[in-house]
Amino acid sequence: MAQPETSAGEADDVDAVARAVLTASRVLMAVSARSLAEVEERVTLPQFRMLVVMSGRGAIKLVALAESLRVTPSTAMRMADRVIAAGLAERQPNPDDRRETLLTLTEEGRRTVESVTARRRAEIRAIVQRLRPTQRLALVEALDAFNEAGGEPPASGGAHLPPPGWST
Template sequence: MAASETPAGDTDDVDAVTRAVLTASRLLVAVSARSLAEVEERVTLPQFRMLVVLSSRGATKLVTVAELLHVAPSTAMRMVDRLIAAGLAVRQPNPDNRRETLLRLTEEGRRTVETVTARRRAEIAAIVQRLRPTQRLALVEALAAFNEAGGEQPATEMGAQQNPLGWAVDMAAGQDT
């Protein structure tokens, strides 16, 4: 049977799962927005995404950051300028190539990422705690399968530390406000 051909019952299942995932994604977006509320006067969601990239990668070239965020280098440069003005990032010469400049977080930038991530983790944990243990296990299995089907690497504690936003890092690509 071709991928586009499904038995009648499968279409209903796909529609039900799609609706459930869309609802869950709205909840996760709301959690993300609430976790940024305390810093939103200083940092937009796209700027926070840049902070997360710099947090996980360390000192990085602007063009690399732009590629990872799927934005034009000029957009990334405007975001960097705003983060530098806010005291959250700095430019530094590349010790291996003096013609290049690297971007890195300041200590305040690192604390911002840690604070927002901790707030997000706590709110998600509070939601998960409301589930029965069997529901938690089923959720882990379902999300692992969903992530695998979408081409994501399995979540690990180290991976969560390197990318504290998980899938939310890829949201709102290219939107600098």
């Protein structure tokens, strides 16, 4: 796809936005790392991503899990072996095809995802609460546009309102 031509001012603006997004991504990575602190001896950030995918998808074949994570099946298998050894997931036969194995979260795995996600949400919420209401609305709109440009649906469902529970 051809890139649109930009003027020097537009290029500077794009560079400023790129820098701001990179800075925000570092903040979010730090939040992610802190949210995993209680379980870091048992699960890494990539393994947690695997648990989140499994949480959202339910019982899943290894190949589909690898595709969702954008890793090779052998990498997904090693990650799965580690979360299984930690008691966070288990293998079970596919009821539709006994030759296949499905991966599912254990109850402990489900609690881990919920706990880490709750800590992450609370810390992000605390950061967002420090913004003025107009900044919050602008952030939702900007992030929705960013997500759409990256091929993801808007987190707000297209409504440019803060998510439920956020004070304005």
